[in-house]
Amino acid sequence: EVQLVESGGGLVQPGGSLRLSCAASGFTFSSYWMSWVRQAPGKGLEWVANIKQDGSEKYYVDSVKGRFTISRDNAKNSLYLQMNSLRAEDTAVYYCARDGGSYGPEYFQHWGQGTLVTVSS
Amino acid sequence: QSALTQPASVSGSPGQSITISCTGTSSDVGSYNLVSWYQQHPGKAPKLMIYEGSKRPSGVSNRFSGSKSGNTASLTISGLQAEDEADYYCCSYAGSSTFVFGTGTKVTVL
Numbered sequence: 001e002v003q004l005v006e007s008g009g010g011l012v013q014p015g016g017s018l019r020l021s022c023a024a025s026g027f028t029f030s031s032y033w034m035s036w037v038r039q040a041p042g043k044g045l046e047w048v049a050n051i052k053q054d055g056s057e058k059y060y061v062d063s064v065k066g067r068f069t070i071s072r073d074n075a076k077n078s079l080y081l082q083m084n085s086l087r088a089e090d091t092a093v094y095y096c097a098r099d100g101g102s103y104g105p106e107y108f109q110h111w112g113q114g115t116l117v118t119v120s121s
Numbered sequence: 122q123s124a125l126t127q128p129a130s131v132s133g134s135p136g137q138s139i140t141i142s143c144t145g146t147s148s149d150v151g152s153y154n155l156v157s158w159y160q161q162h163p164g165k166a167p168k169l170m171i172y173e174g175s176k177r178p179s180g181v182s183n184r185f186s187g188s189k190s191g192n193t194a195s196l197t198i199s200g201l202q203a204e205d206e207a208d209y210y211c212c213s214y215a216g217s218s219t220f221v222f223g224t225g226t227k228v229t230v231l
Contacts, residue, residue: 035220037167044124045159045167045210047220057231059218100172105218107157109178111166 002026002110004096009115016086022079022096022112030054030074033099035108038092044053048094050105051080055119064090086119093117125150125211125223132229133201143194143211143227149221151192155214158187158196162207170209171196198228206230 008020020036035050049060049070058070069082079096093114100109126144143150143158149217150156156174159167170179171187174194184199194213198205211223 033218034184039221044223044225045161045212047212047222050220053216057218061219095166098167100178105220106155106214107212108159108167108170108171109169109172111168112164 002098004098004110004112005098006094006112006115009094009117011118011120013121014085014087014119016034017082018086018117020083020094020096020115020117024077024079024096024098026097029072029077032074033101033105034070034079035099035105036070037095037097037108037111038077038090039095039114040089040092043092046092051076051079082116083088085102086117088119091117091119122215122219122221125213125221127209127211127223127226129224130227130229132231133198134231135201135203137201138199139201139228141196141198141211141228142210143193143196143223145194145213145214145221147212149215150189150194152216153214154189156180156189156194157212158185159210159212160168160205160207161210167210176229201230203230 003025036048067085095114096112097108098110158171162168175187
């Protein structure tokens with residue numbers, strides 16, 4: 001059974017940093033693109049970033065470029081999101097998601113339960 | 122990277138069929154056969170319902186179907202059931218390994 005378990009969320013002040021983690025199990029982690037998707041309170045879903053199987057390619061939504069960094073450790077079956085210079089508008093539940101495509105990124109087949117990040121003074 | 126446009130709400134009675142539209146542009150929905158649909162119940166993680174425009178993952182009811190015409194994708198739920206009441210989001214590949222989600226539609230079963 002595919003499992004994705006996020007951790008690392010919490011309350012942080014504006015301008016601060018936070019590192020999210022996603023522990024994966026039940027599949028060959030190194031074979032899939034992985035993504036972070038967020039959802040602000042009462043709002044819709046927003047794709048944030050993704051990373052290729054070997055970590056050689058990374059892509060971001062414009063609003064987080066230069067502030068967030070996605071990474072992965074295939075030996076530890078883990079996905080990460082380093083978030084710097086956090087703003088109030090980054091407040092959201094952050095979901096880890098596994099792609100369903102066999103080659104390039106195509107859709108989000110499996111999701112974690114999410115971790116809440118609150119940016120507030 | 123503007124969000125795809127969905128109606129804010131759609132409702133129907135049990136047993137009826139409803140259709141949710143998802144309008145994008147020639148840079149996303151219109152250019153790729155990579156539209157997916159997600160169901161989200163309150164407080165829960167999203168669940169994949171349709172991928173590659175019209176394919177259903179294993180375990181998803183055949184009451185759910187997807188299609189696309191030009192820059193607009195659609196999700197149809199036939200034989201509406203109480204358990205279908207949820208938020209639904211479309212998502213499209215937008216080129217260069219990026220994605221854009223729809224604004225979301227709240228489905229109410231009357």
